[in-house]
Amino acid sequence: MTQRTTDITVGLFMLAGLAALLFLALQVSGLSPKSAKSTYTIYADFNDTGGITPRGRVSMAGVTVGSIDSITLNKETFQARVAMSIHGDVDNIPADSAAVIRTSGLLGEQYIDISIGGEMDSLQPGDTFYSTQSAMNIERLISNFASGK
Amino acid sequence: MIDKIASFGRSGADLVISIGRAGRFLAGVLSGVPRPKTGFPLLMKQLYSVGVLSLAIIVVSGLFIGMVLGLQGYTILSDFGSEAAIGQMIALTLVRELGPVVTALLFAGRAGSALTAEIGLMKATEQLSSMEMMGVDPLRRVIAPRLWAGFIAMPILAIIFSMVGIWGGMLVGVEWLGVFEGSYWGNMQASVDFWDDVVNGIIKSVVFGFVCAWIAVYQGYDCVPTSAGISSATTKTVVYSSLAVLGLDFVLTAVMFGNF
Numbered sequence: 001m002t003q004r005t006t007d008i009t010v011g012l013f014m015l016a017g018l019a020a021l022l023f024l025a026l027q028v029s030g031l032s033p034k035s036a037k038s039t040y041t042i043y044a045d046f047n048d049t050g051g052i053t054p055r056g057r058v059s060m061a062g063v064t065v066g067s068i069d070s071i072t073l074n075k076e077t078f079q080a081r082v083a084m085s086i087h088g089d090v091d092n093i094p095a096d097s098a099a100v101i102r103t104s105g106l107l108g109e110q111y112i113d114i115s116i117g118g119e120m121d122s123l124q125p126g127d128t129f130y131s132t133q134s135a136m137n138i139e140r141l142i143s144n145f146a147s148g149k
Numbered sequence: 150m151i152d153k154i155a156s157f158g159r160s161g162a163d164l165v166i167s168i169g170r171a172g173r174f175l176a177g178v179l180s181g182v183p184r185p186k187t188g189f190p191l192l193m194k195q196l197y198s199v200g201v202l203s204l205a206i207i208v209v210s211g212l213f214i215g216m217v218l219g220l221q222g223y224t225i226l227s228d229f230g231s232e233a234a235i236g237q238m239i240a241l242t243l244v245r246e247l248g249p250v251v252t253a254l255l256f257a258g259r260a261g262s263a264l265t266a267e268i269g270l271m272k273a274t275e276q277l278s279s280m281e282m283m284g285v286d287p288l289r290r291v292i293a294p295r296l297w298a299g300f301i302a303m304p305i306l307a308i309i310f311s312m313v314g315i316w317g318g319m320l321v322g323v324e325w326l327g328v329f330e331g332s333y334w335g336n337m338q339a340s341v342d343f344w345d346d347v348v349n350g351i352i353k354s355v356v357f358g359f360v361c362a363w364i365a366v367y368q369g370y371d372c373v374p375t376s377a378g379i380s381s382a383t384t385k386t387v388v389y390s391s392l393a394v395l396g397l398d399f400v401l402t403a404v405m406f407g408n409f
Contacts, residue, residue, distance in 0.1 A: 001197075003190055003193070003194075006190075006193050006194055006197045007193055009197055009201050010193050010196045010197050010200070010201060012201075013196070013197075013200050013201045013204065013302075013305065014305065016204075016305075016309060017304075017305030017306075017308055017309060020305075020308040020309045020311070020312040021308050021347075021351075023312045024244065024308060024311060024312060024343075024347045025343050025347065027334065027338075028240050028244065028311075028315060028337055028338070028341050028347070029337075029338065029341040029342055029343040029346065029347050030337075030338025030339070030341070055342065057339065
């Protein structure tokens with residue numbers, strides 16, 4: 001085998017590796033150029049975040065409109081403060097909307113659903129949701145039921 | 150009794166000595182300044198024999214492992230009615246664990262043993278000493294290109310393995326068992342992170358490639374130059390590489406994915 005053929009096959013091998021890396025990046029991990037588009041951050045305070053995690057989904061009417069950035073504890077109110085980044089083109093969330101933690105399916109992952117309010121003003125970047133609804137906790141439901149409350 | 154204790158101690162001392170020699174050997178190989186003009190064609194030739202020729206076994210194994218994951222995952226997940234999560238299961242398993250590890254094991258068997266046997270035979274037929282007589286450094290001329298080739302080829306092979314496996318899983322899960330294609334890819338994209346999962350998997354395979362190539366060339370270079378010596382060196386290459394890969398994998402997984 002001549003040096004030239006070796007070089008060509010090795011080159012093709014490298015290219016195959018690069019193509020596979022691109023596949024893993026774009027198709028498997030969903031690292032798409034469009035996820036780099038502009039986002040803005042809004043906040044919500046929850047009494048109980050349940051199982052939501054950073055990088056989780058924020059959706060509106062079932063459509064993903066953003067993701068969870070961070071979850072921190074507010075030491076004054078002992079509530080969890082969740083920062084979420086919303087896609088820049090969804091800029092008309094009514095100001096009296098509520099952030100609700102829901103579960104997809106019975107055992108599925110938890111996500112934040114924005115239930116739409118009716119006000120004309122919309123949430124600005126850096127705003128905090130006025131009302132939130134914490135994660136449904138089955139154990140608490142059962143214990144409430146058992147103690148007759 | 151005393152003899153037994155003495156031989157136990159001797160084998161311990163031998164182990165420490167051989168680790169020391171392997172380290173010195175590695176330093177000797179890596180300290181040589183590469184000469185682009187003569188080194189590059191040698192590296193290409195080794196990349197061909199180590200990387201390109203390993204491609205077939207990697208692609209076939211990747212395909213079948215992906216298909217088995219798809220089949221097995223479907224059987225278990227459908228009991229819980231969550232067969233849509235099959236894509237995320239296959240992708241995370243392959244990208245984080247099976248891709249780097251199985252590729253490294255196959256690489257040790259396919260390429261590492263060949264490297265050891267080749268270098269061992271060169272030593273047995275005194276080609277290495279005649280190179281030294283001619284003033285050519287065998288570490289630089291023979292060993293370094295092989296070490297670098299293993300180091301470069303391994304991550305590429307692991308990436309290809311993961312890609313083929315994910316495609317094989319789609320073949321079984323989506324085409325055959327009827328999981329919705331959108332949820333296969335969608336769940337995968339929602340749960341696989343490029344930096345946390347894909348890049349960490351690549352880092353793993355770089356480490357494995359380095360270790361496998363190092364063990365292979367060192368065993369060849371250090372073997373007893375007889376036919377029995379070469380055969381035992383080849384066996385040692387496969388055994389040590391496999392153990393090192395599995396052990397390192399635990400450590401790397403604990404560091405990368407264990408949240409503590």
